[in-house]
Amino acid sequence: MSTKNNLSRRGFRKAGTLGALGLAGVAALQQQARAAAQGATPTPPPYGTDQGGMDHSAHGGNMTTGDVDTTSPGTFDPMKYLTHFDYGKVSTLENGQTLREWDVFAGDKEIEIAPGIYFPAWTYNGQVPGPTFRCTEGDRLRFNFLNGGAHPHTIHFHGIHSPSMDGVAPLLQSGESFVYEFDAKPFGLQLYHCHTPPLKRHIHKGLYGTFIIDPPGGRPPAKEMVMMMNAFDTNFDGENEVYAVNTVAFHYAKHPIPVKVGELIRIYLVNITEFDPINSLHLHTGLYKMYKTGTRLDYYEYTDMMMLSQGERAVLEFTLEHPGLAMFHAHQSEFAELGWMGFFDVQE
Ligand SMILES: [Cu+2]
Secondary structure, eight states: OOOSSOOOHHHHHHTSSSOOOHHHHHHHHHHHHHHHHTTOOOOOOOTTSEETTEEOTTSOOSSOOSOOOOSSTTOOOHHHHHTOOBOOEEEEOTTSOEEEEEEEEEEEEEEEEETTEEEEEEEETTBSSOOOEEEETTOEEEEEEEEOSSSOBOOEEOSSOOGGGSSSSSOBOTTOEEEEEEEOOSOEEEEEEOOOSSHHHHHHTTOEEEEEEEOTTOOOOOEEEEEEEEEEOTTSSSSOSEEEESSSTTHHHHSOEEEETTOOEEEEEEEOOOSSSEEEEEESSSOEEEEETTOOSSOOEEESEEEEETTOEEEEEEOOOSOEEEEEEOSSHHHHHTTOEEEEEEEO
16 A cells, blocks of 8 residues: 555545444454563454454455554654653743743754554654743743744743744744743643644644643652544645544554553643534443643532543543453544544553
């Protein structure tokens, strides 16, 4: 099959690298993920056999084959991104305030979004999503931004700050730089992205990232991870062909995320998906507390399913009681089948 940008949404599914998941496929998939987690060679799912009276022989495989390159220099490892927080270069201002400083550049780069499928991305610091910046409410933040890409770009941060620091203007031409500086507030789960028109193209190309402002006293200790729901329009027809959390289709299905029974898990969940009105996260085998935008500690919804429009985010907290593989995925089945699905490997 073609590995460059000639895949239509339907063609991508028919091509068989990503295909129907289907209820009958789930058990086989769990088996496969468990084997992968244990370092064994995954056994192919029993397609073409009669499953519950239905013939699945025409469905093809149930996820991508092979794996993306996560080890060569400059490649993106979704497992490392998941738990990596960038606190910047820290110093103290004369008034006693903590200053955190980051160097950020925009640049053009081809990235692997599924095994053998490359996307001509626009990136912050060479990765999609960009680094997860982290600070505490009240810190002074300084971002030294250089546009090293071929197109005009900016960084627009969500949160409270002066319009002069909002990343809407000036638009920075190739080679130009700008310093964004403001105080971190309010605490919560923020995001940043390019704000150059046409926005849908500049965002969708990969210029976005997560930005966490911790409350002054922090949150309770937990196993923390960042999940950015994103998608890629590989043939530029205004529809996405590949969906994921953290860029690589099915990565956490092939590499289940290890967690422990009973440990507190906290997910910083952001939806940056372009072209589709909403995205969602459904958790199997447990429910989570959902703190919308993470701006309050005393109010949450208790559920296993929530949806976010583009730009919305939520902090999810939960524990899993039962060992085994706990699935999570977009409840838009099509998104799940095109890559937005994974597992937690819950261990005793
Ligand atoms: Cu841009």
